[in-house]
Amino acid sequence: MNDLLPNLSSSVFLSLPGFRLYALCVIVLILKMNATGLLTAMTRARLKVALNAEDAARFGAQLTTAEHPDVDRVLRAHRNDLENIPSFFLLGLIAVMVGAPVLGMQIAFIAFTAARVVHTVSYVKAMQPWRSMSFGIGSLANFALMVMIVIRLFA
Amino acid sequence: MNDLLPNLSSSVFLSLPGFRLYALCVIVLILKMNATGLLTAMTRARLKVALNAEDAARFGAQLTTAEHPDVDRVLRAHRNDLENIPSFFLLGLIAVMVGAPVLGMQIAFIAFTAARVVHTVSYVKAMQPWRSMSFGIGSLANFALMVMIVIRLFA
Amino acid sequence: MNDLLPNLSSSVFLSLPGFRLYALCVIVLILKMNATGLLTAMTRARLKVALNAEDAARFGAQLTTAEHPDVDRVLRAHRNDLENIPSFFLLGLIAVMVGAPVLGMQIAFIAFTAARVVHTVSYVKAMQPWRSMSFGIGSLANFALMVMIVIRLFA
Numbered sequence: 412m413n414d415l416l417p418n419l420s421s422s423v424f425l426s427l428p429g430f431r432l433y434a435l436c437v438i439v440l441i442l443k444m445n446a447t448g449l450l451t452a453m454t455r456a457r458l459k460v461a462l463n464a465e466d467a468a469r470f471g472a473q474l475t476t477a478e479h480p481d482v483d484r485v486l487r488a489h490r491n492d493l494e495n496i497p498s499f500f501l502l503g504l505i506a507v508m509v510g511a512p513v514l515g516m517q518i519a520f521i522a523f524t525a526a527r528v529v530h531t532v533s534y535v536k537a538m539q540p541w542r543s544m545s546f547g548i549g550s551l552a553n554f555a556l557m558v559m560i561v562i563r564l565f566a
Numbered sequence: 567m568n569d570l571l572p573n574l575s576s577s578v579f580l581s582l583p584g585f586r587l588y589a590l591c592v593i594v595l596i597l598k599m600n601a602t603g604l605l606t607a608m609t610r611a612r613l614k615v616a617l618n619a620e621d622a623a624r625f626g627a628q629l630t631t632a633e634h635p636d637v638d639r640v641l642r643a644h645r646n647d648l649e650n651i652p653s654f655f656l657l658g659l660i661a662v663m664v665g666a667p668v669l670g671m672q673i674a675f676i677a678f679t680a681a682r683v684v685h686t687v688s689y690v691k692a693m694q695p696w697r698s699m700s701f702g703i704g705s706l707a708n709f710a711l712m713v714m715i716v717i718r719l720f721a
Numbered sequence: 722m723n724d725l726l727p728n729l730s731s732s733v734f735l736s737l738p739g740f741r742l743y744a745l746c747v748i749v750l751i752l753k754m755n756a757t758g759l760l761t762a763m764t765r766a767r768l769k770v771a772l773n774a775e776d777a778a779r780f781g782a783q784l785t786t787a788e789h790p791d792v793d794r795v796l797r798a799h800r801n802d803l804e805n806i807p808s809f810f811l812l813g814l815i816a817v818m819v820g821a822p823v824l825g826m827q828i829a830f831i832a833f834t835a836a837r838v839v840h841t842v843s844y845v846k847a848m849q850p851w852r853s854m855s856f857g858i859g860s861l862a863n864f865a866l867m868v869m870i871v872i873r874l875f876a
Contacts, residue, residue: 422820424818424819425819425820425873425874430818431874434815434819434870434874435871435874437811437812437815438812438867438870438871441808441811441812441863441867442867444804444808445808445860448804462793462797463794463797463847464847465847465848465849465852466849469849469850476787476790476793477631480631483617483631484618487617487618489804493648493803493804493807494599494603494644494648497648497652497655497807498596498599498600500807500811501592501596501655501659502592502593502596504659504811504814505589505592508579508585509579509580509589510580537618537619537620538620539620539621539624540624542620550600553596557593557596557597560589560593561590561593563580564580564586564589564590632786635786638772638786639773642772642773648803649754649758649799649803652803652807652810653751653754653755656747656751656810656814657747657748657751659814660744660747663734663740664734664735664744665732665735692773692774692775693775694775694776694779695779697775705755708751712748712751712752715744715748716745716748718735719735719741719744719745
């Protein structure tokens, strides 16, 4: 029976309602964050600036101490990701684990993921009120997950 | 039997010792981080400064390149969260999954969560040695979870 | 039977292929991030600078508004961690949960963990191309985990 446990449990996870969608949203959001990091590097390359002396020497770039405003903008978008996306990663996982309502989870997962993609695009392209709206929708999705989790914890 | 698996497994998670307290602490810490983000926005609004041209135009704020010291302080408190709280999220979850001692987990979860709330308040209000003490207690709680996990992994 | 569930399930997690190695890598990476945070504090102490008035008063340090270049370097290394390590935490956990190929997981877990240790050392010591190479290996390991997860999700 011990030999069967591993197979059993990986089936259990895959069969948890919402788990597949959750895992896909995590991957989309990580690829989106990787793209933001890549955009920072590409913006520095385009402006031919570097903050590390070893990079300036290597790429023939100008060494600076302060970031260019265009780089700073991408860094702020990325930082906003770091302040919000890891929270979703945990709330989504816990929601799946406690068996939150499937439709509620599906709406929250898709809304959060779409909102964060729109947030990055609208931040980088200086599009308001899209940036504030997408930030708000992402926060609401996280808040909805918290409510669903608390209800299950005390049900 | 396949139809029963999902319900079975969400009961399994909820019945894991420490899981309910862990989930509650995650939610409290996420709400605390959201409050820190809100404080950054409120401090910028109070000082009538903005870092993005589109925000300066929208809210009639002064466009700046460098943050005001009051905003920088809140950002440092928030960054310290980002450096420490995601680690707790993982360590707490793994501790629950490996069945760490229940009392040890309860003390670590509550100590970490309380310490990080005190850390933010004492950082924003420039209260030392409270800030350093609360940072230390949070780090100790994380370290205790690591020890409990390693013991279970090799037991 | 309800009394047996908790013990059963913590055994289930520990018996999941790859889980023990995953948990160890999480702990190594958290200790590494803690060390980076400590290095920031030690660098500020060595340079006798502080960004908070209450710290300057307490430690007899010089109050500054801008970070010293040596501190900025450590902070950039740490920020790069925050942009990449939480993603690994989730991808590794999901890979274990869905039962990704064991050898593939083992290679990805060890490669990512080793690469991120090398990344921090080579960033702090300004060693190129080691920094870029280790960053790339870490990103590849995360990407490999994503591919393994997606294959299992749709298998």
